[in-house]
Amino acid sequence: xxxxxxxxxTLFAPIPQYAAVQVRFxxxxxxxxxxxxxxAAIGLSLGCLVANVFSPYGVLDMVIGTMxxxxxxxxxxxxxxxxxxxTLNSVLVTTAALQSVITALLIGWLLTMYGVPFExxxxxxxVGELVSIGIIGIPLHLALVKVQPTLFVVPNVAAVFEKExxxx
Numbered sequence: 001x002x003x004x005x006x007x008x009x010t011l012f013a014p015i016p017q018y019a020a021v022q023v024r025f026x027x028x029x030x031x032x033x034x035x036x037x038x039x040a041a042i043g044l045s046l047g048c049l050v051a052n053v054f055s056p057y058g059v060l061d062m063v064i065g066t067m068x069x070x071x072x073x074x075x076x077x078x079x080x081x082x083x084x085x086x087t088l089n090s091v092l093v094t095t096a097a098l099q100s101v102i103t104a105l106l107i108g109w110l111l112t113m114y115g116v117p118f119e120x121x122x123x124x125x126x127v128g129e130l131v132s133i134g135i136i137g138i139p140l141h142l143a144l145v146k147v148q149p150t151l152f153v154v155p156n157v158a159a160v161f162e163k164e165x166x167x168x
Contacts, residue, residue, distance in 0.1 A: 002032065002040055006047025011054060018055045023128040026051065028137035030099050031092060033073045034080035035145065035152035041073035060110055068106040072099035088145070092138045100129035 009026040010017045017024050026047065032040035048069040055061035076095050083091045108122025145152060 002029065002036075002043025003045075003047035003050065005029065006044055007050040010047075010051035017051070018057065018061070021124045021128065023131045025132055025136065027099075027103075027129060027132040028140055030069070030072055030133045031076060031095060031137050031141045033076035034083060034091065034095055035141070037077055037080065041070075041077050044073050045070045057110060057114065060113060064106050064110045068103040071106075072102045075099065075102070088142075092141060093134070096130070096133040096138055100126055100133055103129050 006026040006029055009029075010024060013025050016022055017026075029040075029044060032044065045066060049062060049066045052062045052065045055065065057065075075098055079091060079095050079098075104122045104126035107125045108116075108118050111121030111125075112118050
């Protein structure tokens with residue numbers, strides 16, 4: 001489901017999702033591996049691969065673009081093991097920043113093959129990723145954790161939110 005959601009959101013978003021200047025809305029899901037672990041990492045990676053099949057950058061985007069999602073997702077899985085209720089906000093921000101930088105560097109490098117200067121490509125992708133993961137993704141994930149804490153596999157966070165929910 002995560003793979004399908006990622007691909008559909010990317011393919012049908014109303015703004016360009018493959019340009020040097022982009023806000024890939026599906027990347028708002030990039031923090032899911034923090035809470036859902038490997039299934040989310042695999043789903044996001046497969047969804048990115050499917051979406052990048054339609055990229056104007058061809059096989060290079062299928063490989064390099066998907067690799068950025070794989071690396072960011074793997075990092076999120078490992079970072080998610082350290083999250084507690086007390087560190088949740090800082091972990092979300094740190095993970096969003098890390099994933100944004102990974103994607104900016106790899107896609108910035110990809111864009112150099114099409115004549116875009118690395119600094120310009122990486123900077124524009126970084127801004128777009130910070131918007132999609134940071135500004136859209138962090139509030140989305142905070143809301144998901146609050147509304148449905150038992151959905152997530154990070155036991156200490158789920159337990160804290162479940163206790164808070166039963167007090168209400």
